[in-house]
Amino acid sequence: SRSIRLAVIPGDGIGPEVVAEGLKVLDAVSGDLTFEQTSYDLGAARWHRTGETLPDSVLDELREQEVILLGAVGDPSVPSGTLERGLLLRARFELDHYVNLRPVKLFPGVDTPLAGVATDDIDMVVVREGTEGPYTGVGGVLRKGTPHEVATQESVNTAFGVERVVRYAFEVAASRPRKSLTLVHKDNVLTFAGDLYQRVLKRVGQEYPQVTTDYVHVDAATMFFVSRPQRFDVIVTDNLFGDIITDIGAAIAGGIGLAASGNVNPDRTAPSMFEPVHGSAPDIAGQGKADPTATVLSVAMLLDHIGEGDAARRVEQAVSDDLAERAALGARSTSQIGDAIAKRVSG
Ligand code: NAD
Ligand code: IPM
């Protein structure tokens, strides 16, 4: 039997609620797989108590884990960006999560707000860059609070960083039936960064003659997400564009409560971190209203990452079966949904 060191960061708002259900399902699917869990008290409460977001000592402990499950961070009582940058982005950057993997897939029986769209029409994977772009924190503010304040926020893009995420996206595209990869950027305005992505796409693409590539500006991409989602198979894009289009992706594929993600370190020099795409949802926190499905699907991605593909497929199937019957079941609480999926997984 195999034992895996799993770090759990429940975080804020609905984070702990959905993580509890994710762990329930993980427990149900485990079999002779065991998870040695360590839960980390990070987020708003810790910050209020100690001023810490992600201390070096905790980061060092996380490095020793094999994989991480995160709920969500961010709270209205904490200045915006404190936890998002200090905890979530710090973890992604320090653990070199250069691939932010975000599948956008419509499950059978799930409602999409798009008219005339069949289940198979929405099935894409967004490979979002995770360690560069406008997220690095490069920039600053001059003459703050004056009428002449200047705020700059640079987009940092390196040949090394772009090549590794583009290469990963080609691998994903090559593994899928359609073998199509779309670069989404804004190369008509962000000419330096866009051109770097374009050249890298062309160069790396020579190693993947079986993959067709094309390019779509990000503004047009948001339009195609809602007008013709079947246009996309695999997308590679920068950190900020990827953030934005995957919320649209979530909306067209049944809602933010279903959207899963992985912050992946493909070189395995540090643990990867799996989390729902959504945030801490302060508006519904503590009411048992949060949909834990995104977290459960993130658990499936986690299982895939650690080489437990069979377990991952069982979790996905259980979710798919649950989703197919949802419309008929009426409103259920967070834990009722978790229980139902866990029960299906146990057989
Ligand atoms: P959000 O995703 O938390 O909420 C947006 C809307 O979606 C809200 O109406 C919320 O109730 C709903 N929603 C989200 N998850 C849901 C679920 N599982 N089930 C049902 N409904 C759900 O985004 P926001 O409101 O922009 O941000 C709230 C806080 O979360 C902010 O502090 C933000 O910085 C943070 N945030 C964190 C992450 C993360 O930890 N990865 C991601 C996004 C936002
Ligand atoms: C996400 C979130 C984060 C991001 C924030 C909270 C830093 O929106 O995971 O999508 O922008 O990456």
Ligand code: MN
């Ligand atoms: Mn986001």
